[in-house]
Amino acid sequence: QKEVEQNSGPLSVPEGAIASLNCTYSDRGSQSFFWYRQYSGKSPELIMSIYSNGDKEDGRFTAQLNKASQYVSLLIRDSQPSDSATYLCAVTPPGGYNKLIFGAGTRLAVHP
């Protein structure tokens, strides 16, 4: 079992819709969770971090964490074509000394 799993996609949504990206992780003791966006040919860009169960909102983005289910998600409201990118879920394992384990990424395509 991979440590961090994501559906590779592509996830295709119409402009203005809500895009829902999901991630599961295997190590129950993981403490820190991050979502990065990566445009083709570019380096990953941090979107959100979340550390506690529940929702965390930042503009059009909402991260959701459920540690009991070992599940973290990212919702993008009012999706725009400029949101088309690969979204990477990253997790800090317990005792990980701040290192990150990345999922394979979900490719999002927002069409006009």
Place this chain on the structure above:
Amino acid sequence: SAVISQKPSRDICQRGTSLTIQCQVDSQVTMMFWYRQQPGQSLTLIATANQGSEATYESGFVIDKFPISRPNLTFSTLTVSNMSPEDSSIYLCSVGTGGSGTDTQYFGPGTRLTVL
């Protein structure tokens, strides 16, 4: 967030040679990391660059192949030694900010390496 630069941005190298990649940060940071992103793949941590001591390598990566230096809190280098075509990847440095347990990492622009 810190401003991170990497040199070179890309290079094409012959097999058997070595390439040293530089990572420079505009402020002192505690944690620096080196990742590899192979074509079409996600990021894999190579090692944590420790200031004043040997780097901490992840499983599958060894110092002889990927020697790392970290002479101070703003600079690190990664060398890819005795390269083969399988080393063709994007190499990224990242820096960690904040306290332990809540560290957020920011990535440099990456170095795209092609080995012929």
